Amino acid sequence: MKHIEELVGNYLKLNTDYALFITGKWGIGKTYYYNNTLVSLIKNTEINNYEKNNSKKFIPVYISLFGIKTIEDLQTQILLSIYKINGKKAKLATSIASACIRGFASYHNVEIETSDILPNTLNIRGFDDLILCFDDIERKNDELNIKELAGYINLLLENYSAKIILIANEKEIKDNKTTEGKNNWKEIKDKIVGNTIEFNPDLSFSINGIIESLNTNSDYRSYLKEELDFILETFSKTSLNLRTLKYALSCFQTVFNLIEPLLDKYTEIKNNKAEILKSLLYFTIVISEEYRLGKITYSENNGIDNCWSFLWLEDFHSNNGTVELTEDNQSYAGQYYHKYYAPAMPTFYQSIYDFVTGGAIFHKESFIEQLKKDYHVYDxxxxxxxxxxxxxxxxxxxxxxxxxxxxxxxxxxxxxxxxxxxxxxxxxxxxxxxxxxxxxxxxxxxxxxxxxxxxxxxxxxxxxxxxxxxxxxxxxxxxxxxxxxxxxxxxxxxxxxxxxxxxxIDKTKIEEYEDMCKKSIYDFCLFLYDKGIHGILDKIDTKVFYLSFIRANTEAKYKVTGCIDVVLSKYSNIYYLKDFLPFLVGLQSLLKKGEKQYAKKTVSGYCYRKFQESINGYIEKINIELKQYQNSNS
Structure with a gap:
């Protein structure tokens, strides 16, 4: 990855009127690489030709476009990100004010002075000191036209000499259709991007980073490092989504910590301990992959618990000329077997499957009983x-x-x-x-x-x-x-x-979801985006969600508003959304009660009102569509 650091380092030193674009598949570690490598590079790079202090260094400002609907929303997010750099009192240069203030103070009636955003000690002069990183371009709300977004980026580049790094999965960026025709991203990109960098990570480096980031004990971390080559080999059979791998290793952490000490209890099992742990790790990774791809669920394993019966049936038809087996007409169980296990014997661990797919907590007793049967151990x-x-x-x-x-x-x-x-x-x-x-x-x-x-x-x-x-x-x-x-x-x-x-079991899962929400409401909303809202948002305590929102910092509040909007907009079936109406109505009531205390003319108050408007809008939309449906069927 050294070449990316060199390209970014060179970009920082040059006078430019274009952006850098880093593209790569989802989940391969682009954002992680930016936060853990490029941020340090940016902070340690001196600004050339700085008038007052030649040792002045760049300041990275990260903005996710996830759920962003309008340019005003983006301007607000830029301002919030700058606002976060050094607390509440800050000094804002004229160029930043003119580029962003339309989307924030004057537009949203927030009492804030353009001289009161960034700290005096930072002495920021416009965008000269800043490196703006716009991430998740492909995850912006569809209401934000790609041409309009590119136009605003171009404004920052040409009129304010801003330095901008764009991060996205280019293949997932949607072209927008307007009354004037189709806005093609590839054509638009040529006007704002000077260099497109393909992000092809060193997987060993990325997996090591995941292992180091896990909140775990030294025994588990040491085990994963010892099995790094095996993890890498297994991971190479998947879609190479590092977020999925992190999920798998987090799940396996629970399995490892609970069962590793128990494997020494029985001689027959102890003698095969290394082989068993590898088999469990492998199974956890491949089940996490298939689960996160939406191919299996807790209640629908599509026959992978009994691959041999499917394979026997397929072989029977193939050998008797009934049907010629191809990848298209092969059963899912057959595809799963050939992808991950062929020609060896497939393994299936029900207790781990249930745990990974969200159906139950991991029960070590059930797992040990299965192992004892597999290795013919009886007390x-x-x-x-x-x-x-x-x-x-x-x-x-x-x-x-x-x-x-x-x-x-x-x-x-x-x-x-x-x-x-x-x-x-x-x-x-x-x-x-x-x-x-x-x-x-x-x-x-x-x-x-x-x-x-x-x-x-x-x-x-x-x-x-x-x-x-x-x-x-x-x-x-x-x-x-x-x-x-x-x-x-x-x-x-x-x-x-x-x-x-x-x-x-449901109570246990609800408690887990609520704990996740309490720790970080924004991470919880991202979890809802990946996992779906059914069985989660309609089960958790509305008050827990509300209090988590209140306790979140200003930036998190703003991000949650965009994220929850994207999460709810994924579901067009009104009879699916109506199940979540009690949660939304309860949240609406709590937000109404908290208006006097939290909906003030401040940055945080603006985020509160914005979130309240979004919740009110969805409740109104659901009620209108329900009424229309009832009238049409009466």
């Missing part, structure tokens, strides 16, 4: 009760004597009644095991169900796998079955227990 108390089901299976029960059959069945029922099984399906199976063969053991079915339900209520059921076979349990109900009503009663009991479990 005696559990192996005995599990083996009992094998002994009484249809294939093996005929090998027992009449006495053994009765004793083993009675023993099974005692374990069921004590709630010793964590697998919910065992309780349904027990009904058939006890009453099969025309109820030769002469049990009363109603009383038997009561005993099974007693065990269910005592049991610590492992519901992490319940979703995968719940539909099958319901679908298998057969009214002609003499045991159908008893089976239904057990299934209903399971469903009720599952609902209680899900409430606990």
């Amino acid at each position: 005696n108390s559990k192996s005995k009760i599990e083996i009992l089901f094998d002994v009484l299976s249809r294939d093996n029960c005929f090998l027992l004597s009449e006495k053994e059959y009765r004793e083993r069945t009675k023993e099974l029922l005692s374990y069921i009644e004590k709630g010793l099984y964590s697998d919910p399906e065992r309780y349904v199976n027990c009904l058939y095991f006890v009453l099969r063969f025309d109820n030769i053991l002469n049990y009363n079915p109603a009383r038997l169900v009561k005993r099974i339900k007693i065990g269910l209520n005592k049991a610590d059921i492992n519901f992490r796998y319940y979703e995968s076979f719940k539909d099958r349990l319901h679908a298998s109900r057969n009214e002609k079955d003499s045991l159908a009503e008893y089976k239904t009663e057990i299934i209903n009991c399971l469903d009720l227990k599952y609902q209680k479990y899900q409430k606990i």
